[in-house]
Amino acid sequence: MPTVIAIASTKGGVTKTTTTANLAGILADFGMHVLVMDGDQQPSLTKYYPIVSRAPHGLTQVITRGGLVTEDCISKTAVPGLDIICSDVAGDDNILQSWLKEREDRLFIMRRAVRRSPVLERYQVVLIDTQGAVGELQKTAAMAADRIISPIKPDILSANEFAGGTLAMLRSINAMADFNPDLRSGDLYVLISALDRSKNSREIAEHIRRHFIGQPYVKGVLNTVIPHAAAYTAAATHQVPVHRYDKRRNVENSAWEVMHRLAWELFPELDQIYVDSIDRDEADPREGA
Numbered sequence: 001m002p003t004v005i006a007i008a009s010t011k012g013g014v015t016k017t018t019t020t021a022n023l024a025g026i027l028a029d030f031g032m033h034v035l036v037m038d039g040d041q042q043p044s045l046t047k048y049y050p051i052v053s054r055a056p057h058g059l060t061q062v063i064t065r066g067g068l069v070t071e072d073c074i075s076k077t078a079v080p081g082l083d084i085i086c087s088d089v090a091g092d093d094n095i096l097q098s099w100l101k102e103r104e105d106r107l108f109i110m111r112r113a114v115r116r117s118p119v120l121e122r123y124q125v126v127l128i129d130t131q132g133a134v135g136e137l138q139k140t141a142a143m144a145a146d147r148i149i150s151p152i153k154p155d156i157l158s159a160n161e162f163a164g165g166t167l168a169m170l171r172s173i174n175a176m177a178d179f180n181p182d183l184r185s186g187d188l189y190v191l192i193s194a195l196d197r198s199k200n201s202r203e204i205a206e207h208i209r210r211h212f213i214g215q216p217y218v219k220g221v222l223n224t225v226i227p228h229a230a231a232y233t234a235a236a237t238h239q240v241p242v243h244r245y246d247k248r249r250n251v252e253n254s255a256w257e258v259m260h261r262l263a264w265e266l267f268p269e270l271d272q273i274y275v276d277s278i279d280r281d282e283a284d285p286r287e288g289a
């Protein structure tokens with residue numbers, strides 16, 4: 001059974017896609033079989049890495065078949081071990097959101113997709129990127145996930161939006177969970193992201209830590225903080241995972257170190273292992289762990 005992580009926030013521009021792509025990239029470099037699903041109608045994750053084998057279909061087919069993943073929906077990226085279900089909705093169309101609205105089982109469609117063959121046997125991790133808004137796609141992704149990572153940029157607007165938007169969405173989808181545990185979403189973890197060095201940002205980050213721990217639906221604030229750094233944008237431009245772009249070892253806030261810390265925190269079985277010690281073809285680090 002894969003570990004399913006949705007990257008979700010009702011706010012745009014908080015580094016959801018960047019985090020999804022880079023986390024997927026480093027986990028694949030750890031030797032894991034990783035599937036990412038682009039749940040944003042604006043296909044930024046789909047364009048993040050070069051595609052070496054493009055499937056004729058993508059997310060539209062997976063959703064409109066009620067959560068059925070078939071081979072013709074899975075594309076291969078240039079990162080070995082990293083496959084993707086591409087966003088394939090033309091233009092700004094809200095077709096999937098409105099299609100989902102009509103379905104009684106809308107909250108379970110993505111869950112079905114990630115818990116059935118072939119995803120079930122083939123992948124150890126599934127990451128679902130979502131669009132920064134409230135909608136049915138976001139909700140079905142939150143319900144499919146074991147964990148939801150919600151990046152927050154340490155500015156007041158993002159912090160407020162988080163409380164008002166993301167937590168409200170979780171409240172609405174978990175409203176019935178006390179009566180039926182099947183109706184429970186994944187656990188939410190806040191990720192402080194794009195933290196710059198200003199005093200103001202640091203204070204807001206501290207506030208986020210204190211304020212959100214213990215809030216309903218918030219399981220925790222991740223210890224790992226993603227700093228604001230040019231490497232993240234530059235790596236995206238070069239279409240490579242950021243830990244391969246800024247490879248400085250033993251530099252506390254280099255992308256190499258930060259992305260390892262994030263992977264270790266989410267997958268403690270990887271703790272203190274670096275991807276350059278992994279022979280992709282040889283071993284899955286989690287086997288025998």
Ligand SMILES: Nc1ncnc2c1ncn2[C@@H]1O[C@H](COP(=O)(O)OP(=O)(O)O)[C@@H](O)[C@H]1O
Binds near residue numbers: 195
């Ligand atoms: N750690 C970072 N430091 C600086 N800029 C970043 C960082 N992470 C992402 N960015 C930039 O911030 C912008 C928004 O990121 P993106 O991942 O597209 O957000 P979202 O998917 O939440 O809308 C992009 O231009 C991206 O390159």
Ligand SMILES: [Mg+2]
Binds near residue numbers: 016017018044130
């Ligand atoms: Mg995005």
